[in-house]
Amino acid sequence: MHRTPREIQMTARRVERLRKTGGAHKYDYGHALVLTGGTGATGAARLAARGALRIGAGLVTLGVPPAAQLEVAMHSTAVMLMRVPDAGALRDALADDRITALCLGPGMGVARAADLLGAALAPPGRGTLLDADALTALAGDANLMGRLHERCVLTPHEGEFACLFPDLAAAFQKRPGDLATRIGAVSDAAMRTGATVLLKGADTVVAAPYGQISLHAAKTDRSAPWLATAGSGDVLAGFITGLLARGHPPLLACETAIWLHAEAANHHGPGLIAEDLPEALPQVFAAIGV
Numbered sequence: 001m002h003r004t005p006r007e008i009q010m011t012a013r014r015v016e017r018l019r020k021t022g023g024a025h026k027y028d029y030g031h032a033l034v035l036t037g038g039t040g041a042t043g044a045a046r047l048a049a050r051g052a053l054r055i056g057a058g059l060v061t062l063g064v065p066p067a068a069q070l071e072v073a074m075h076s077t078a079v080m081l082m083r084v085p086d087a088g089a090l091r092d093a094l095a096d097d098r099i100t101a102l103c104l105g106p107g108m109g110v111a112r113a114a115d116l117l118g119a120a121l122a123p124p125g126r127g128t129l130l131d132a133d134a135l136t137a138l139a140g141d142a143n144l145m146g147r148l149h150e151r152c153v154l155t156p157h158e159g160e161f162a163c164l165f166p167d168l169a170a171a172f173q174k175r176p177g178d179l180a181t182r183i184g185a186v187s188d189a190a191m192r193t194g195a196t197v198l199l200k201g202a203d204t205v206v207a208a209p210y211g212q213i214s215l216h217a218a219k220t221d222r223s224a225p226w227l228a229t230a231g232s233g234d235v236l237a238g239f240i241t242g243l244l245a246r247g248h249p250p251l252l253a254c255e256t257a258i259w260l261h262a263e264a265a266n267h268h269g270p271g272l273i274a275e276d277l278p279e280a281l282p283q284v285f286a287a288i289g290v
Helices: 014-017 043-054 068-076 089-091 110-120 131-139 158-162 167-176 179-193 231-243 248-267 276-289
Strands: 032-037 060-065 080-083 099-104 127-130 153-156 196-199 205-209 213-215
Touching: 014 231, 014 248, 032 043, 032 110, 032 231, 043 060, 043 099, 043 276, 060 068, 068 080, 089 110, 089 127, 099 110, 099 231, 110 131, 127 131, 127 231, 131 158, 153 179, 153 205, 153 248, 158 167, 158 179, 167 179, 179 196, 179 205, 179 213, 196 248, 205 248, 213 248, 231 276, 248 276
Parallel strands: 032 060, 032 099, 060 080, 099 127, 127 153, 153 196
Antiparallel strands: 196 205, 205 213
């Protein structure tokens, strides 16, 4: 089947949705819960949480195992902290329906991700982003795959995509550089899972389960070579999670986050590290009239 993607651009509608209005309360812009790994492995989740906060989520909380509580507390101020030692604690936390989005995966460790995934996927109406170790834990688990829902977003790189969908990945691995084959594989993955799938790369493809496909081609003025740095994908996960928390539909959240991610990188330019991406957002927002 021939699939024609739309190019991701920053439209007036997207700018309007990024604005905040006078008189609003923090809970009007959602509460994102980002799950961390253990001691010494919390940095990726902290990057994601900072990204979710900068992109406008009203509240962001890091869910930590008790052993990592002090480590996270020493690094966090505006981002809150909650003890989440296991799946039971996560289920209890998610009884609060003011938590409007979850992020699982960055720096979690596969064992912790596997323990928490079932609880994370239990309430199907909540925005849920799965990245990194959560994708590894998901791969090959037919039960968890079957519990993905339309508010889920999967954000694999090519290696993770191949673990999740080996048959689909084989098609574009045999034809490297063939964008149409890459687009088709991502679209098929979204329809198979019922979730939105974002395949990261120089040509980032995002597909919704109902057939829409978008493309961000990092070429000419949209090229963002400074994103080739550790942690940039964790920040992207946080950007998307923050927008899910704010109520953006998954495809729109992905499109907007991808565009802002590249724009923040190019705004900063040479010397960029992942921590710089959230801090560049205020200048990017000002430039586009948010």
